[in-house]
Amino acid sequence: MPATMRAVRFDPVTGRPEVAEVPVPARQRDEVVVKVAACGIRRSDFAWLDGSAGPRGPVYTPGHGAAGVVAAVGDDVRSWVPGDRVVVAAGRECRDCPECRAGLSPDDCSDLRLMGEHYDGAWAEYLVTSATALVAVPGAVPLEQAAVLPGALSIAYGAIDAARLRPAEAVGVWGSGGLGNHLVRLARICGASPIIALDRRPEAREGALEQGADVALHPANNRVASYIGEITKGRGLDVAFDFGGRDSTFAQAHAALGARGRLVLVKTASKGSLVTRMFAEGEVGRTVISHTGYRVRHLRDLIELTERGRLDVSASISAILPLTRIAEGLAKVREYEDNPPRLLLRP
Ligand SMILES: [Zn+2]
Structure with a gap:
């Protein structure tokens, strides 16, 4: 694991996203580090970038709806090993709501923490999240297509x-x-x-x-x-x-x-x-x-449909841009309010 990575950092005060070299976030015992292969740019990202929702405080990394490869796992993680291909649900359990405290499934959490809002998102080379937010992507499904599934x-x-x-x-x-x-x-x-x-x-x-x-x-x-x-x-x-x-x-x-x-x-x-x-x-x-939203099991179902060819999402990708062209990507998505192009970032 490298010590630093490239990430899009957004400063709510200046209102500008900038590509910067930042430390790869540390993982807890039950968390995984995912090397991001692709992450979408969505209309919904603008609610945060424009300041109408989400964090107004410190600089953070936006981006939700990502797929990639497990790069490292915390000591307590048994379900994943480095090299696993995965798609990442944007929501992770809060560990503090009545459902989480009762030990229910993370899908039952009543106060999901959202990627790119409550914790750093996937417009970056690496992201850290809960091991329970991942779904395996079979070899037959390109990671770029898997990245389209979380979201719309x-x-x-x-x-x-x-x-x-x-x-x-x-x-x-x-x-x-x-x-x-x-x-x-x-x-x-x-x-x-x-x-x-x-x-x-x-x-x-x-x-x-x-x-x-x-x-x-x-x-x-x-x-x-x-x-x-x-x-x-x-x-x-x-x-x-x-x-x-x-x-x-x-x-x-x-x-x-x-x-x-x-x-x-x-x-x-x-x-x-x-x-x-x-x-x-x-x-x-x-x-x-x-x-509203979706559950981890919905991603699992969609992967199944994609793997068997029932669902073809290849047409849902208009273009794939490198992370450094984030400003151009945002401008393109913003320009077409009714029918924005479906863009992915490849860190
Ligand atoms: Zn919870």
């Missing part, structure tokens, strides 16, 4: 898992850009039928059809409800996924549910008043589920 794909997959989606269920997806686009693809793999995508942007509707949606609609079309009725033969939706998070998308998705339909509200907090109003109307049997 795994959040969409987690939402499908939360919905307990079954084959032949009718699915509606409100907001079919980034996350919703991945959800359409995964819903197709899960056998959902029909799949209806709704988005205001023509390119997002086009993308949803390419990923396997049966129909793509403009949500402001005043015939949306009757179209959904026709397409589902009057049954309504079994599952609606709302990535829009606005009153209008939530209300439209909710109204399209059939008997015992489930609405999954992804990532966004719903307006309490709207929910209250809807459930006060005496509806029975429908379920609204809120969902």
Whole structure:
């Protein structure tokens, strides 16, 4: 192990990321050091870089959603050895919440610590994390492709898992850009039928059809409800996924549910008043589920699908840049707000 490494360091005071030579972080007895092969640049990174979320204090290393090779393990780590190929979940257990103290699985932690927010991230040659945050990557899956899985794909997959989606269920997806686009693809793999995508942007509707949606609609079309009725033969939706998070998308998705339909509200907090109003109307049997993030086991499932060729994420990588071109990468992702290029950094 070298003593120092190259990393992108972000200073919240100057607001500028800079490539610097810093010490390789020390590992605890139950931690692993991963040599990063690739890490994404995501829209979600800007919430931290722009200071609207995350640490405002000292200089830190951003970047979440990474894959690489185990370089060293702490004395207590039995599950990994140097040389193992791994993908890294961004969340690691806090060790302090009631679930952690009760000895439950790290996936049950109620206060996950996030890479690039609570601890140094993966825009660096090495990262240190808990041994429990890793999932093995088989030789057939390129590490660059594995690095795409934590993030939009795994959040969409987690939402499908939360919905307990079954084959032949009718699915509606409100907001079919980034996350919703991945959800359409995964819903197709899960056998959902029909799949209806709704988005205001023509390119997002086009993308949803390419990923396997049966129909793509403009949500402001005043015939949306009757179209959904026709397409589902009057049954309504079994599952609606709302990535829009606005009153209008939530209300439209909710109204399209059939008997015992489930609405999954992804990532966004719903307006309490709207929910209250809807459930006060005496509806029975429908379920609204809120969902955010993903679990380590979701990454394991996605690796399985990728290894067997059910899921091909090669098209989800637009370009791979060296760490030193971080500023250029950030500018590119920032420029295309609606449909950013999917960039990876290779330290
Ligand atoms: Zn915890």
